[in-house]
Amino acid sequence: MTTDQQTFPQWTLAEELVLAAGEKLEYKYAIRRSDGHIEWEPLEGNRLIRSLPTGQFSLDDSWGVLPPFTLMKAKFPHCSTSHRQQQPQQQQHSQNQEQHPFTYIFAGRCSFYLLSVDDILRLRGTCTCLRDLFEAPQLRQRLIHSLSTQAGLQRVASRQPPIQLLAFDDEQMDVAELLAAVCVIEVGGSAEISDVIDLAGQCKYCPLPVTLTAADLYQYPNKTAYLAYPRVLAQLWLVGHHINFGDGMILRLFQHGNVLRAFRDDDGFELTINPDLPTGSIYHLYPQDRREQDPPVSSRVDYGIIQSGSADSEWGLVPGNAELRYVSVSSFVKGVILTHFRTSHQIxxxxxxxxxHTANDRLHTLMTSVERCTTTVTFGVLLVSSRDFALTDASQPFVAWIQLHDPDYLSLLQPYISVSVLATEAAVGGMSAAFEDRFPMTTRLARVMLGPVIAAILFDRPHTLTGPTV
Incomplete structure (x- = not known):
């Protein structure tokens, strides 16, 4: 690189550097002093760029400064944009106009992608010379990156590779399908549906990762149709049928006219979104934006009830007109998963x-906390509430959770709350040993959640009830 009295302190590469389309280049600047000493710029690691698929570009770097993104000034020959104009006959026509060279913001070390899905769609639709930037290979790379960095889509085990919860069969997808997949991952987040997949995977009701195919994506004709549903419900349409309970029941959703049904397309299996809720109940503690994307639901669907005429299955409906009310769509699914798992396994x-009111209302705090996204909240009748806290995730070899059962949540007249810890952890020692000795990992996790006072009452006093479920 060279400079002179007029351009100093700017240095310029004397000759163009030719890179293959999409080629990665790692580089770093150095100064060779007159005495032969070489001084490298003070950066940890190297700079990194990837060349564009076509055209020329230039870089403007500053010594010793690594910005969050790299500004690439790109010039494309014969670049044109397409503009749609409304004609008197209401027909749309395209016309090309010469476009000046422009600055393209390319992802750098700290923020890998700066263009949103909407940006990509607009650029693909209006700038013909940029379409090659967003073809299948580029979109596939973006999808892989989004899956690996999206909060909640991985579970990290000690000294083990991360466990991926969701994946796409992207090698079999075309550009339109890849754009749809990127939209599913990047629009709105995946924390709630990740918890559903995690719990189903723990209970062996689905493989991990759940792999979505193009056929899954085609349940929605376009992005507008996908966004018309609350986000978690829209994601459940894609993921649900991958959850198989092993007894002939699969988590499916059915749109029966204006009625939404879950599990079976039969009367009684309706899922009511945003039902009437008791004033002052835990439902109203959730922020409005969260309720909009993961809304409360009510349902009569339950497991463990033998229905007349269907003795071969324990899937059924709550008797009478009673309904189970859940704080959210994701809680409904997790509640059904835990109920089925608890009823069909020895735990x-x-x-x-x-x-x-023990320990400064610790139990009431747990019942009303909205921070734990892995909780499941169920209201059986008006005053009775039950809440489950998952203690484990897919990175652990067993399932454990805490259940709090409050028989009088609203009036608080009932003086006691039932506290249970349930687990499938492999027992250590004989049946006569205490629970905390037989299941040390579960006990350690539960003590952290319950706090020292409640944990001492549960684990250290002789009047507690222990045993396996049937």
Whole structure:
């Protein structure tokens, strides 16, 4: 690189550097002093760029400064944009106009992609010379990156590779399908549906990762149709049928006219979105934006109820007109998963009743906390509430959770709350040993959640009930 009295302190590469389309280049600047000493710029690691698929570009770097993105000034020959104009006959026509060279913001080290899905769609539709930038290979790379960086889509185990919860069969997808996949991952987040997949994977009701195909994406004709549903419900349409309970029941959704049904397209299996809720109940503690994307639901669907005429299945409906109310769509699914798992598997447990105001209202705090996204909240009748806290995730070899059962949540007249810890952890020692000795990992996790006072009441007193579920 050279400079002179007029251009100093700017340095310029004397000759163009030729790179292959999409080629990665790592580089770093250095100064060779007159005495032969070489001084490297003070950066950790190297600079990194990837060349554009076509055309020329230039870089403007500053010594020792690594910005969050790299500004690439790109010039494309014969670049044109397409403009749609409304004609008197209401027909749309395209015309090309010469476009001046422009600055293209390219992803750098700190923020890998700066263009949103909407930006990509607009650029593909209006700038013909940029379409090659967003073809299948580029979109596939973006999808892989988004899956690996989206919050909640991985579970990290100690000294083990991360466990991916969701994937796409992207090698079999074309450009339109890849754009749809990127939209699903990047629009709105995936934390709630990730918790559903995580719990289903723990219970062996689905493989991990759940792999979505182009056929899954075609349940929605376009992005507008996908966004018309609350986000978590829209994602459940894609993911649900991958959750198989192993007894002939699969988590499917059915749109029966204006009625939404879950599991079976039969009367009684309706899922009511945003039902009437008790004033002052836990539903109203959730922020409005969260309720809009993961809304409360009510349903009569339950497991463990033998229906007349269907003795071969324990899937059924809550008797009478009673409904189970859930704080959210994701809680409904997690509640059904846990109910089925608890009822169909042998699970060890410990249970006791604790005064509701013990330890500065610790149990009431747990019942009303909205920070734990892995919780499941179920209202059986008006005053009775039950809440489950997952203690494990897909990175652990067993399933464990805490269940709090409050028989009088709203009036607070009932002095006790039922506290249970349930687990499938492999037992250590004989049946006569205490729960905390037989299931040390579960006990350690539960003590953290419950706090020292409640944990001591549950684990250290002789009047607690223990045993396996049937």
């Amino acid at each position: 060890d447990f410990i249970n006791t009743a604790v005064a509701r």
